[in-house]
Every structure is written in C-alpha cells, then in structure tokens.
Amino acid sequence: DIQMTQSPASLSASLEEIVTITCQASQDIGNWLSWYQQKPGKSPQLLIYGATSLADGVPSRFSGSRSGTQYSLKISRLQVEDIGIYYCLQAYSAPLTFGSGTKLEIK
C-alpha cells in the first residue's frame, strides 16, 4: 500500500499569511494527488486534483505543486473561512489512501 505522510498535523497562522501543507508519498504516484478541505461539521470538498489543477469554484489563493514524490498545498493569503482540516489523497493505485490530515486554525 502507498503511504501518504502529511505534515504538519496542526497549524496556527495569522490572517493574510501564507500557509503550506505537504504530503510525502511512499512511492511514485505521478500526478494522482488530490487535496480536500473539511470544514467543521461538514463533508470534505475538493480543492485540487491532478496535483496542480484547481477545482471549479475554489478561490485562486489555493494552489498545488509537486516536487518528485512530495506534494504541497499552498494558501497564499489565509482567510477566516479557510479554517478546517485538510487532507491529501493518492489515487495512483488501490487501496486509495489519504493523508492523516492537517488542522488549520487562525492565530
């Protein structure tokens, strides 16, 4: 099984700050990496797919990047509505595996 090591587990940042969350894949997964945001009490929502493609309706302050087997989600200017838990997902091979999540709070 492919392991997705996500960091940090939690993050507290100020409004307008740049935030970066990373996922390290245990083997090559190409661009089969998605990012999801889960707001408190809600279902997850797709932010990024194909490692770098922004999902419809997602603000442009969100972006995804890849360097080898390391994937990053960047929020360029943190807003209050961005609080929640962020997960990465690899879909290169079954079983699909999620990262352990990053809880983002406002400082």
Next chain:
Amino acid sequence: EVQLVETGGGLVQPGRSLKLSCVASGFTFNNYWMSWTRQAPGKGLEWVASITNSGGSTYYPDSVKGRFTISRDNAQNTLYLQMNSLRSEDTATYYCTRGDLVVPIDYWGQGVMVTVSS
C-alpha cells in the same frame, strides 16, 4: 447541481448486517465511478470501496474485503454498500462520493452515521 443523499445508517450490533443507499441526482450517473469513504468519530478519512461506471469492477481495501459489497443500479441512479459481519471499528460516518478517471473523488454526500455496538 450534483446531489448525493445517503440513507440507511443507524445502530447495529456487532456481527450483524446493514445496507446503505445513496441516491444521486444532477449528473449522468452511469458516466461516473462511485465510491464510499468513511470517517470514524474524530478521525481521518478512509476509502472503503469503489465501483466502475458500468458496475463491472469493484475495489476494496483489505480492512473490508470479504465483508462489504459495493453495487449500483444505474436505472435508479442509486449506489449501495452492503455491510456484513460488522465490527466496532466500522463505526463511522459513511460518505457516498463521485469520481472519474481524472478526478477520483470530486463530490461528497452529507454522510450517514453507522454505529456498531452491543
């Protein structure tokens, strides 16, 4: 608007069975793979099962293989998850999700709670 509405959750004793349903609307159901993903209380996300758009192929992680069965009725725009031999560790919110070969999971339902306890 894409909508995925799950039903069938509840409290069930260990070893018993439960069947979840997910009614889809707002898109052409038989064009998409469908999946179930779960989230134990206060925990992260775990993929549970996927089925191809035709229903011809299904996929499971080892944690549920042989106990859970995913199926679909394309005429009724409905996805199912038959869960047998339930264990306490199956307690979770179960989400119905949509995907395709480009985006494996794009839309999520609101989720349905399954509690396995005596």
